[in-house]
Structure formats: C-alpha cells, structure tokens
Amino acid sequence: MDNLYARVVVDLWAPGIGDRYFHYLIPSKYISQVREGTRVMVPFGNRKLLGFVMGFDSTPDVDKVKEIISVVDQIPLLTRELLDLARWISSFYISPLVEVLKAILPNFYATTIKAKEITVVKLAVSDEEAGKYAAVNRKRAPRQSRILDILLKGGEMSLKDLLNLSQAGRQSVKALQGKNLLDLSNKRVIRGPFEDKLFGLNPRLKLNPKQEEVLTGIKNHLQRGLSGNILLHGVTGSGKTEIYLQVIEEVVKGGKEALVLVPEISLTPQMVKWFRGRFGSLVTVLHSRLSQGERYDQWCRIRQGEIKIVIGPRSAVFAPFSNLGIIIIDEEHETTYKQEESPRYDARDAAKRRSCFFSCPVVLGSATPSVEAYYRAQEGEDMLLSIRDRVEKRPLPPVEVIDLKEEINRGNRTLFSKKLYESIKITLQKKQQVILFLNRRGFATFLVCRECGYVLRCSHCSITLTYHANQELLKCHYCHQEKGVPEACPGCGGNYIRFLGLGTQRVEKGVRDLFPQARILRMDVDATTRKGSHLDIFKTFQRGDADILIGTQMIAKGFDFPRVTLVGVILADTALNLPDFRAGERTFQLLTQVAGRTGRSSLGGKVIVQTFNPEHYSIMAAKKHDYQAFYQEELRLREQFQYPPYNQLVRVGFSSVSENNLSQKAGEFKGMLMESLKGIKAEVLGPCPCPLSKIRGRYRWHLVIKSKDFSGIHRASRQVWEEFYKGSRNKDFRVILDINPINML
Incomplete structure (x- = not known):
C-alpha cells in the first residue's frame, strides 16, 4: 500500500510556522483514525506538539518525513466546512491559521479530554432468584443481601450510588459478581450544563398579523434554499423571539439544525428557558463558562447529530453542525460579536460565510440595528423585515430626560434626581420592580488628592484605577492590577484623598442607604464571576424575590421581566465623549434597549434618563423611540467624515x-x-x-x-x-x- 501523508498545522505561532502545513507520515495503525479535522501529536524539532490535520497528500514536499506519534480524537472534532471557514477567517482577518483553529476549539483544543464513563450495576438473574438469595443470606452476608434488595427496588444504577446506599464495600459487589448474580459494565455519562435544572413548558403562541408576515418572509427564504442576511428590525417587546422559535420549529421538522447567537453569556439563561421549554433536549449551549468536559461532550453531541439547536455567544458560531438550516443573530448591533484578540473575527461575517455553504439564511434581529446593517438593507443588499409595534399593541414606555446640570443648580448633588428618587419610592410601594442602569462597574472611577491633584493610575496602563468597595481594592479593568487604598497621597503625602466618579457598586450603596428595606441585586462582571451566577440572578429577579436590579449593559437587552415598571438610567453620558465615531450610535442603542425592559405587560412602565447632554441627537432620538431620526442624523455625520458605511x-x-x-x-x-x-x-x-x-x-x-x-x-x-x-x-x-x-x- 502506498504511503499517505497528512498536512498538519502545528500548535506553534512563530513567523512562517503557524500559517503553513507540515507533512507527516501516517503509520499504518492510524490509517483508519486520521481524518480531516482530527487532532494529532507530532514531533517538531526536539519537541512534541499538538497538530490539526487539514488534508492529505500522496507525496510529501520534503525528503525526510517524520511519523505521527498518536491520534488525540476518536472522531474528528472539526468538519470539512469548519476547516474551510478557518482558512477563510485566517485569510480575511490576516490571522495565523493555528490561532483560528484554537479559537474554534476553545477550552479543550490543547487537551486530551476523553468521554467520561461510570461503572453501572444490574442484576444478572431474575428478580425471583435474586430475592431468594437475599432472603437466605440475610444473616450470613447482610451487605450482599442489601445490595440485591436495592437493585430489586431501583433497577440498574451506578456502582458509586449502590455502594453509598448499601453501605457495602466493593468486595461484596465482587463476591456477587463471582456468583453470577450481578453484571457490571461501563456507561458513558454526558457532562452537560442542564443537569438538575428543570425547564417548564413554553407553549406555542399565536402570532399577530405583522409577526405572521415576517415569519412568512423568512419561511420563503428557507423553502427556496436561499442564503444571505435578513434584517429583522422589531421594536423592543415586538415578539421577535416567538418568531425565532416558530422558524426554528420549521427547520427542525425539516431535519435540519439551528444556531442562535446572543451577544453576552448573561442573555443565555433566558434564551435557554424559552428554547428548552419548546424543544427540550434538542437544545444545548456553548460558551466559555462551561467546564472543559461539558464543552467537549456537547461539542461531540452536536458533531454526531444528537443536538439540533445551539445557543451561545460569539464563539458558538463555530458549533460543528453538518446540516445547518438557519442562523439567528439576536441583538445583531452588539459590538461583542467582534473579537478583540487574535483572531479578530466578526461572528456576523463568519455566520454569513457558513450560510453560503449550507444555503440557509442568517436572521439579524434588533430593535436598534447597526448603521451598517440598516444601510445594507436600505440599499437592497440584504432583506429588510420590520415590526413597528409591540405585541398586543402595548405602547412603548414614555421616556423622561432629566438635565443633571439643572439638578446641581438646585443643590441636588446625589446620584438620583428628585424625579428618579420619587419614582423608585412609588414603584416599591406598589410592589413592582425597578431596573437601574449604569454602564460602568466598580464604586468610584478614580481616586484624587484634593491638595495636589494627584490621580492614582495603573502603572501598566494609561487609565485610572477603579475603586471596588466590597473588596476595598483599586483595580485596573484592563490588566487586572490590584492595589490597596493608600492612607496618604502618594504624590504629596496629604490626607485629602477622595473617590470621584461612580460605578454600579456606588449606585448599589446609594440605593441601600435610601431604601434600606428594598431587596437589591447587582449584575455586572464583578458580580457574575461564579459559574451559574447569571442564571441565579435572572431567576431570583424573575420570581419577584428582589425589588431592584442594578447593572451594566448586561441588563440592557433581551431580558423580559413583566413586573418591571420603572427603568432608571443613572448617567447616559458614559459613552458619549469617547473618541470613537460610533459613540453616538452606542449611546442611542443602549438607551433604547434598556428602556425596552419596561412596559412589557399590562402594568405599563416608564423610563427616566439622567444626563448632562439632554440635547444630544442620540438622547433626543432615544427619548422618542425614533430609530429613523437617529439613523438619518448618524448617516449624515458618517457621510461627512467618510466613515462606514461610506468607506x-x-x-x-x-x-x-x-x-x-x-x-x-x-x-x-x-x-x-x-x-x-x-x-x-x-x-x-x-x-x-x-x-x-x-x-x-x-x-x-x-x-x-x-x-x-x-x-x-x-x-x-x-x-x-x-x-x-x-x-x-x-x-x-x-x-x-x-x-x-x-x-x-
């Protein structure tokens, strides 16, 4: 038989290495195991490296060829389509191919994780024979009798559970096995994110005429096997999620798969609740908070066709489907879909690339579409579907803008305007819920000496350190440097050190001081470090076990809490003065999205926005829920300075x-x-x-x-x-x- 050589990309990024293929001879014992997308261990110089098999050749490009040492995967983790996608991302975003492959397989790319197995025990004889043995030997071998009694009642179970329940040792099990009374075998256990979690039913809802029109438009794309983008511009509370669910129902019925992307992990719990309630075990998640074992098992289940629907943030775009029928990108305007580290890919572009391969549509949903996406739709490059009203014709909440300059002139220097304070008070008296939004975490944004003006900065970054009161530490949010609070000014030795600026922790303290009886939750990066914390906060607030939810942009989109009747924006200006041409767009999007968290039930709702820039076009447009007014002004500015979509x-x-x-x-x-x-x-x-x-x-x-x-x-x-x-x-x-x-x- 002729030799076969694998084209391998090795896990080593150095100029001229991470982007090229190296030929390795496939030993005869591995011929059946080495396939495209398989990870292998290979010799490289005097080292042993992980490699990715990208293809095969009958002749190598060098004279001396080394052999593959071992095969890591039982089945290839990467499909041929994902390998092609990796090559495209590497070329388009000018990133080393090995970095792209590692991004596709996060958590476990460099490990040799195997399937988890447990030992299970069952009776090897009839119930009658097992019962007779247990009765006869109850005094002479009580532990063996207890083991048989338990299996007679409970049937097959894990060896670990059996030993715990019977309080017997392995010798007793071994003795029964020797008498041919028990069978022991290994059984694969799926490590999953939904263990011990219950999801209620989510019944199919009747769509209103506008929702039906949108659903029909998407179905037409599906039936004709068309790829490309469909922009679904629907106001907050217009029922976009129910449309997603019913579209996916059609896709799954047709034997195909669906991918649902959300901008942040914090949105995953609510999406999972809706989708698991409708589709049950056909749904899983992929995100960075899963353990290596959980992610590996879910990846393999998707790869083998056991999973039909995947929900997750940016990296879930690489889910190893083989028959995708639709890709849905919720809150398509969010910047988190673009990765900031190498490879700097955009999940929206990767999704479109995948849709071309599978001839399926990408549905981009948002109440505040990105300027570029809306422009493409207006120019006819993408299809535009719109829903301008909320379900059941519920009105969008009124938005009142408070000028903080006037509050200061009246002598109010607290975090809360008089209007916001009174509104929180009334809402709590009605036993309804409040969301308070500030897109800045921590307690204070900087520490300053009032004698000499010294500001404590990070020694590694050109940014001030943020004070975190719960840990009494100053932290850099870029390099994560931490320092204790100095007793005296490092500049002049003075004692007049003050904390200025504000973050979510300071808002939380302010609320606790003013409303000591209120039950308060905070959702930001600092409060959600523990696995499952997003879900815990979400469930607690949804059950009504908390009155006020304080948070950053994590709470600004996607969440549906019917009892929230007041949304307060503590400071709308945090992004406005950034030196970025998208500052106005991001401000409008955040304000519109967070305003959409209220008024979603018969209880109604209202929004209070505090700002030092009440006349800014993005804030004025958000006040009126007027996307078109914002879009036209933003487009005018983009054209003037020749920024995207014009360049x-x-x-x-x-x-x-x-x-x-x-x-x-x-x-x-x-x-x-x-x-x-x-x-x-x-x-x-x-x-x-x-x-x-x-x-x-x-x-x-x-x-x-x-x-x-x-x-x-x-x-x-x-x-x-x-x-x-x-x-x-x-x-x-x-x-x-x-x-x-x-x-x-």
Whole structure:
C-alpha cells in the first residue's frame, strides 16, 4: 500500500510556522483514525506538539518525513466546512491559521479530554432468584443481601450510588459478581450544563398579523434554499423571539439544525428557558463558562447529530453542525460579536460565510440595528423585515430626560434626581420592580488628592484605577492590577484623598442607604464571576424575590421581566465623549434597549434618563423611540467624515514596552504603506498615540486606512505587514491588523 501523508498545522505561532502545513507520515495503525479535522501529536524539532490535520497528500514536499506519534480524537472534532471557514477567517482577518483553529476549539483544543464513563450495576438473574438469595443470606452476608434488595427496588444504577446506599464495600459487589448474580459494565455519562435544572413548558403562541408576515418572509427564504442576511428590525417587546422559535420549529421538522447567537453569556439563561421549554433536549449551549468536559461532550453531541439547536455567544458560531438550516443573530448591533484578540473575527461575517455553504439564511434581529446593517438593507443588499409595534399593541414606555446640570443648580448633588428618587419610592410601594442602569462597574472611577491633584493610575496602563468597595481594592479593568487604598497621597503625602466618579457598586450603596428595606441585586462582571451566577440572578429577579436590579449593559437587552415598571438610567453620558465615531450610535442603542425592559405587560412602565447632554441627537432620538431620526442624523455625520458605511476601514496597531522608537517604527510602516497604496484611492489617518496609549505595560499607537476599495487596502496592508515583519529585528515591536474594527480606543 502506498504511503499517505497528512498536512498538519502545528500548535506553534512563530513567523512562517503557524500559517503553513507540515507533512507527516501516517503509520499504518492510524490509517483508519486520521481524518480531516482530527487532532494529532507530532514531533517538531526536539519537541512534541499538538497538530490539526487539514488534508492529505500522496507525496510529501520534503525528503525526510517524520511519523505521527498518536491520534488525540476518536472522531474528528472539526468538519470539512469548519476547516474551510478557518482558512477563510485566517485569510480575511490576516490571522495565523493555528490561532483560528484554537479559537474554534476553545477550552479543550490543547487537551486530551476523553468521554467520561461510570461503572453501572444490574442484576444478572431474575428478580425471583435474586430475592431468594437475599432472603437466605440475610444473616450470613447482610451487605450482599442489601445490595440485591436495592437493585430489586431501583433497577440498574451506578456502582458509586449502590455502594453509598448499601453501605457495602466493593468486595461484596465482587463476591456477587463471582456468583453470577450481578453484571457490571461501563456507561458513558454526558457532562452537560442542564443537569438538575428543570425547564417548564413554553407553549406555542399565536402570532399577530405583522409577526405572521415576517415569519412568512423568512419561511420563503428557507423553502427556496436561499442564503444571505435578513434584517429583522422589531421594536423592543415586538415578539421577535416567538418568531425565532416558530422558524426554528420549521427547520427542525425539516431535519435540519439551528444556531442562535446572543451577544453576552448573561442573555443565555433566558434564551435557554424559552428554547428548552419548546424543544427540550434538542437544545444545548456553548460558551466559555462551561467546564472543559461539558464543552467537549456537547461539542461531540452536536458533531454526531444528537443536538439540533445551539445557543451561545460569539464563539458558538463555530458549533460543528453538518446540516445547518438557519442562523439567528439576536441583538445583531452588539459590538461583542467582534473579537478583540487574535483572531479578530466578526461572528456576523463568519455566520454569513457558513450560510453560503449550507444555503440557509442568517436572521439579524434588533430593535436598534447597526448603521451598517440598516444601510445594507436600505440599499437592497440584504432583506429588510420590520415590526413597528409591540405585541398586543402595548405602547412603548414614555421616556423622561432629566438635565443633571439643572439638578446641581438646585443643590441636588446625589446620584438620583428628585424625579428618579420619587419614582423608585412609588414603584416599591406598589410592589413592582425597578431596573437601574449604569454602564460602568466598580464604586468610584478614580481616586484624587484634593491638595495636589494627584490621580492614582495603573502603572501598566494609561487609565485610572477603579475603586471596588466590597473588596476595598483599586483595580485596573484592563490588566487586572490590584492595589490597596493608600492612607496618604502618594504624590504629596496629604490626607485629602477622595473617590470621584461612580460605578454600579456606588449606585448599589446609594440605593441601600435610601431604601434600606428594598431587596437589591447587582449584575455586572464583578458580580457574575461564579459559574451559574447569571442564571441565579435572572431567576431570583424573575420570581419577584428582589425589588431592584442594578447593572451594566448586561441588563440592557433581551431580558423580559413583566413586573418591571420603572427603568432608571443613572448617567447616559458614559459613552458619549469617547473618541470613537460610533459613540453616538452606542449611546442611542443602549438607551433604547434598556428602556425596552419596561412596559412589557399590562402594568405599563416608564423610563427616566439622567444626563448632562439632554440635547444630544442620540438622547433626543432615544427619548422618542425614533430609530429613523437617529439613523438619518448618524448617516449624515458618517457621510461627512467618510466613515462606514461610506468607506471600509483597516486599523493598524503598533505596540512596544519601549516608547522610544514606537513613533519612528509606526512612521516607517506608514511610509511603506503609502508606497503600496499607490493607485488605490485611500485616506490614511495617523499614526498617532491611541486614546488608551498604554495597556498592560505596552505603549500603543495606531493608524486607520479608509477607502471604498476594500480589496485594495486589504491587500496593501497585508503585504506591508508581512514585509515589515521580515525586515524587523525588534522582537518586542508588534504590528496588529484589525479588519473592519469595532473598537477605536
């Protein structure tokens, strides 16, 4: 038999290695096991590395070929379609292929996790024979008799449970097995996220005429086997989720699979409740909070076709389906769908790529679509479906904007305007619920000396340290540095140190001081570190066991709490003054989404927004629930400054632990770039220091390329990036390409 060679990508990122294939001979004993998508262990120099099999050849590209050492997977974890997707992401986002493969298989990519098995015990004889033996030997072998009694009542059970219940030892089981009274065997146990969790039924709801119209439009796409995007623009509370459920019902009936993406893990519990209540065990989740074993088992179940519906955040876009019928991206406008570390892929683009392979639609749902998505739909590139009314014609909640400048002029320097304080008080008296929103965690955003003006900053990042009162620590939210609170000013030794700014912890303290009888929950990154904490907070508030929920953007979207009749936005300006062209868009989206958490039942509701910028167009549009007014003004500004959707962007980031040569190196890169861009109509902004000019001890500069010719600037930036690295001897200096960047900080 002719030799067969595997094309392997090894788990080692170094220039010229993480992007290329290496040939390895497949030993005859592994021929049946090594397939595309299988992980293998291979020799590399004097090391042993994990590798991914990407394909096969009958002849190698080198004379001396080493053999594969071992095969990690019993079944290939990656489908051929996922391997093609990995190659596309690597090429489009200019990321090492091995980094993409590791992103597709998070948690367990470098481990050799195996299926979990337990020993189960059952009777090997008839009940009558087992009962007779137990009765005869009750005095002479009481433990053996107890074991048989338990199995007679309970049937097959795990060896561990049997020993616990019978208080017998393994010798007793072994003795019964020797007498051919018991059978012992190994049984696979699925490690899952839903163990010991009950989900009530979620009955199918009757759709209103507008929902039926939208459902029909999506079904037409399904029946015709069309890929591409469908933008579902539906106001908050318009019943988009029920449409998702009924579309997926059609898909599953047709023998296909469905993928549902949500922007954050915090939204997963509610989605799971709805979907498990409708589809039961056909549903699972994929996200980073699962253990390695749970994620591995769910991955294998999806791969083997046991799971038909997957729910999860960004990384769930890689679920190893083989017959996808639809992809749904809820809250499509959210920036969390774009990964900020290598590989810097956008899950929305990856979903569209997968939809082309499977000839299925991608449904992008949002009450506040991104400007780019809405523009594509208006231009006819994507299909647009709209729902302008809530279910049962419930009105959108009235929004009152409070000018905090006027509150200060009246002498009110507390966190709560008079109107918000009185509204919280009345809502609590009615035994209804309140949501308070502030998109900033911690207690205070910085510590300042009132004598000399010294501000305590992170020593590794160009940002102030945030005070966390519950731990009495100052923390950096970028590099996670922690410091104790100094007793005196580090600058002048003075004692007039004060905490300024506010975060969710300070809001919580303020609420407890004003409403000591209220039951309060907080949902932010600090309060949800424990596994399952999102679900616990969600269930507690939904049951009515808490009166006030305080949180960051985690609570701003997706949640449906019928008893919430008041939403208070403590400060609407946290994103407005950021040096980012999307600042106004993000402010409008957050305000509109958080306002949508109330008024979703017959109890009604209202929203109070506190701000120092009441005349800003994004706040005025959010007050009126007027997406079109916001969109038109935002589009005018984007066209004026030639930002997306009128141009495409590539952001080039430079970083080093030394600030000395950073500007020079960035300038050299720009010089090479301008040469490569000759003949391409493009504008280059920078290089200059990033707004966050230092993170984790590395100084940061960037430049931005704008052009309508995306393929041109993509090709030029990649070419210069590769040439620059070849000519650079400074290993510490890094150049990062971000295609279609979301974050400009």
